[in-house]
Amino acid sequence: MPLAYGLAAVVGLVLCLTWGALQVQVTLAGFLNGESLWSKAQKQTVIDLYTYARSGDPSQLESFRRNYEVVRLDRWARDAIANGHYNQHEVGQAFQRAGVIPAAIPGMIFILDHFSQAPYMAQAIENWRSVDGSIEELNNIAGQLQHAYAQGVPSAEEIARQNARIGVLNDYIQPRSDAFSLDIALGAAWLGRVLFASVLISALLAVTLWFRMAKRILASIRGTEERFQLLFDGAADAIVMVDESHGKILGVNRTASVWTGRDPQELIGRNFQDLFVEGSMRSAGTSTIGLLRAESGLNRSVETHSSLITWGTQPVRQAIMRDISDRLSMEQERRIASEAMASVAEGLIIADAERRVTAVNAAQTRITGYTLQYLQHHPFDELRRLPDGSPLPSSIWDRVADGGNWVGEVQSWRSDGSCYPELLSISAIRNSEGRVQHYVAVITDITRSKADRQRLEYMVAHDPLTGLANRSEFQRHCAHAIEAAGRMSGAAAVLFVDLDAFKAVNDSYSHAIGDRLLVKVAQRIRRELGENDVASRIGGDEFTVLLGGLRTREQAAQFASRLLLSLSEPMLIGDYEIVMSASIGIAGYPLDGNDPVVLIANADAAMYAAKTQERNTYRFYTPLMHADARMRLMLGADLRQALMRDEFHLVFQPSVELRSGRIIAVEALLRWRHPERGELMPDDFIPLAESLGLIRRIDAWTMRAVCAQIRQWDQAKLPPIRVALNASAATFGHPGFIDSVKQALQASQISPKRLLFEITESAILRLGEATEQTMHALHALGIGVAIDDFGTGYSSLAYLKLSGIDFLKIDRSFVKDLPDSANDVAIVEAMLAIAKSLGMCTIAEGIETSAQHDFLLRAGCIEGQGYYYARGLAAIEIERMLSPNPRHESSRLRLVPPK
Structure with a gap:
């Protein structure tokens, strides 16, 4: 209704403004009409007066008088209004006699009275006033002319004089009359615009006020609806409005939409019963319980209360559904907790505030043998003591009462009188005031776990294979021994025992045999220990022994001698009898x-x-030993950088045909230009490289350098000779060895027959089956293989049957005493005979005298190396020796270059 009233007021205002605008327009029309009459009248007076002056026609004078009257009446009305004291009726009669539209007269009076200073109006009135005197002068001229014509006909001079006066007055009146007409027209236009703007602004203002009122009213209505909707949607329970007649849903709140997973518009029109899982509805007193179906598949247990209400004339049932999932879950949890208490493996005891037993579970009865009937009304702590046998202290109950819980090991008794270790946990249940209402005790029989813990503690401190102490346990005993020795001003000694050649046992027999051997060694070490001694295995075949209660460290020498003697005795491991030795280091406190x-x-x-x-x-330890160890560490660090710094280089030692002295091969020998220690031989760094895992990289560098050198000699057009290079066991047995050889040959574009790989017989035996595969692959490529240091390794000769072996190199240890040593003579002749029978070429190393050369030549050796012919030479020296016309210095034997 307020909006309707406001709208009616706006419409009425617009109508009033429209009517007012019409009235103003009528006024403006009348004003313009009056201006037109006035302007026409004043112009006509001039015309009539001109005509009368020439003709003396009385009708023209009469016409002048009529027009002059119009101008006079308008002037009188104007001046009366301007004075402010006028009779509106008289003024209106004056305007009406002047010919103004009667309907516009009141508006003209209002404008002249109130808007005489408005834009254009003030100037128009000023122009209007400015001609008042001129018009009066015309009236005087008319009087003079009337008097003159009454006397007779005026003279021509008189008429001309009067006409001249009339012309002057007309020239003055005409522009002011036109300006007056223009100002009136512009003023009317301006007033029209003002009128339109006023009407528009007033209408807009009225409409704006109406819209503001409408907005406030609608906001109030919407706020009421939103408050209702918020209450409806914000309800924690789902609310569904159902048509009582058809069972269709009329409306739902947001909670119902969320629970069902559907938009409210999707639910409207559906059957209310379709919201529930079929068959899940059951009565529960005045309400019903069912499973509310959800789009996600997660059904929700709800309890529904309904009431009948009326919407207009339509009966509607309001169904309020409350989620009871938590309640049902709590009931289920209570059932589960009750069943869990009965079935849990740990014993549970519930006691009152005085610690009297009120309930127990089956596990408690199974662990202790005591039933609830026996324990009831007895304090549950009367059958329990601390591990030392003392009663449970009162501090336990104080701690539990203060809000904490207590967990600890106690000693408990069973119904048969036996004692067992028990882990006891005590906590409290409090009432709303925070007072202890019940105690809950959880008991666990830890007999087995305690034994397991002791076993684990033993395993943590001991080596699992030998049962000796491990490193951390040994260090702990060592610290105690040092502390005791310091108090007694005595001494203690640590022996570091390492088995000699233990790796050979693992490689020759098996790791299982090696483990059994370590167990035997541990037994023999334990057999030699005294009361204050401790032995440990700290890794691999390394053992440590702590000797305590000594006066000086030198007393450890007796124990070390006994231990070496004990370890040197043969050990029977299965079907094998193994003899071992050990190296021992001693350091004392x-x-x-x-x-x-x-x-x-x-x-x-x-x-x-x-x-x-x-x-x-x-x-015994001396500080110099650590200096040597540090030197080895520094050398190892330098060795890692040697490859990157290009510190390695090769020298080549010729291999000659004994019969002719002709150079038929060279052996590539590796050298290391150490930046501080000078040139190092392979024996100084190759074992270290093998222990650091660098030997394969060094072998790969050597192979590339040899191939590059052969390529360089070929480009220099030197005779093709064979180049031998050494291969370590790690390189020779690696799966990628053959591929690396192929890549080196392909990169250097040399013939495979130019290469000869030398490998020691001990390395062949250590590689096993991988040796045969590698040799076959090298043989297929056309690369030869030589057995280096033949006769110094293990006594097995089975590897000589391998098809890939082309050369046997007799070790220098068998050559150095030739021909004086009968044993060496016999061994060398046997080696040569074996090689000859197998079709292998023999190469003798270490030939330094002519007697050695002559003996080996007579014995049938084919090639020889040694200082007797040449030492290891740089590549440029080999080039000079291989050139067609070499220049040799005087030597004991002339080397002949190959053709």
């Missing part, structure tokens, strides 16, 4: 260190010195 780690490290350094110098012996 306080002379060699006051820290377990330092003593072990120093003993290790002493062991390394014993193994390097002699084996099957012991050495």
Whole structure:
């Protein structure tokens, strides 16, 4: 209704403004009409007066008088209004006699009275006033002319004079009359615009006010609806409005939409019963319980309360559904908790505030043998003591009462009187005031777990294979021994024991045999220990022994001697009888260190010195040993950088045909230009490279360098000779060895027959089956293989049957005493006979005298190397020797270059 009233008011206002506009337009029309009459009248007065002056026609004078009256009446009305004291009726009569439209007269009076200073109006009135005197002058001239014509006919001069006066006055009146007419027209246009703007603004203002009122009213209505909708949608329960007659859904709130997973518009019109899983509805007193179906497949248990209401004339049932999933879950949890308490493996005891037992589970009865009937009304702690036998202290109950819980090991009794270790956990249940209402005790029989823990503690501190202490346990005992020795001003010693050639046992027999051997060694070490001694295995075949209660470290020498003697006795492992030896290093407190780690490290350094110098012996630690170890570490670090810094180079030692002295091959020998230690021989760094895992990279560099050198000699048009190079066991047995050889040959574009790989017989035996495969692959490529240091390895000759072996190199140890040593003579002749029977070429190493040369030549050796012919030479020297016309210095034997 307020909007309707407001709209009616706006319409009425617009109508009023329209009517007012019409009235103003009528006024403007009348005003313009009056201006037109006035302007026409004043112009006509001039015309009539001109005509009358020439003709003296009385009708023209009468016409002048009529027009002059119009102008006079307008002027009188104007001046009366301007004075402010006028009779509106008289003024209106004056305008009406002047010919103004009667309907416009009131508006003209209003404008002249109130808007005389408006734009254009003030100027128009000023122009209007400015001609008042001129018009009066015309009236005087008319009077004079009337008087003159009354006397007779005026003279021509008089008429001309009057006409001249009339012309002057007309020239003055005409522009002002035109300006007056223009100002009136412009003023009317301006007033029209003002009128339109006023009407428009007033209408817009009225409409704006109406819209604001409408907005406030609609906002109030919408706020009421939103509050209702918020209450409806914000309800925690799902609300569904159902048509009582047809069971169709009329409306739902947001909760119902969320629970069902459907938009409200999708639910409207559906059957209410379709919201539930079929067959899930059941009555529960005044409500019903069912499973509300959801699009996600997660059904929700709800309890529905309904009431009948009326919407207009339509009966509607309001169904309010409450989610009872949590309630049902809690009921289920209570059932599960009750069943869990009965079936849990740990024993549960519930006692009141005085610690009297009120409930137990089956596990408690099974563990202790006591039933609830026996324990009821007895404190549950009366059958439990601390591990030391004392009663449970009151501090336990104070701690639990303060809000904590207590967990600890106790000693408990069973119904048969036996005792067992038990893990007891005690917590409290409080009432709303925070007071302890019940105690809950959880008991666990930890007999087995305690035994397992003790076993684990033993395993953590001992080596699983030998049962000796491990490194951390040994260091702990060592620290105690050092502390005791410090208090007693005594000494303690650490022995580092490393088995000699243990890797050969693993390689020759098996790792299983090696493990059994370590167990035997541990038994023999344990057999020699005294009361204050501890033995440990710290890894692989390395053992440590702690000797405590000594006066000086030198007393450890007796134990070391006994231990070496015990370990040297044959050990029967299955079907094998194995004889071992060991190297022992000794470091003592306080002379060699006051820290377990330092003593072990120093003993290790002493062991390394014993193994390097002699084996099957012991050495006491000296500071020089660590200097040697540090030197090895520094050399290892330098060796890693040697390849990147290009510090390696090759020298070549000729191999000559003994019969002719002709150079038929060279052996590539590796050298290391160390930036500080000068040139190092292979024996100084090859073992270190093998231990650091660098030997394969060094072998690969050697192979590439040899192939590049052969290529360079071929480009220099030198005679083609064979070049031998050494291959380590790690390189020879690697799966990628053959591929790397192929790549080197392809990159250098040399013939495979130019290469000869030398490998020691001990390396062949260590590689096993992989050796035969590699040799066959090299043989297929056309590359020869030589057995280096023949006769110095193991005594097995089975590998000589391999088809890939082309050369046997007799070790220098058999050549150095020829021909004086009968044993060496017999061995060398046997080697030559074997090689000849197998079709192999023989090469003798280390020939330094002519007697050695002559003997080997007579014995049938084919090739020889040694200082007797030449040392290892640079590549440029080999080029000079291989050139067609070499210049040799005087030597004991002239080397002949090949053709």
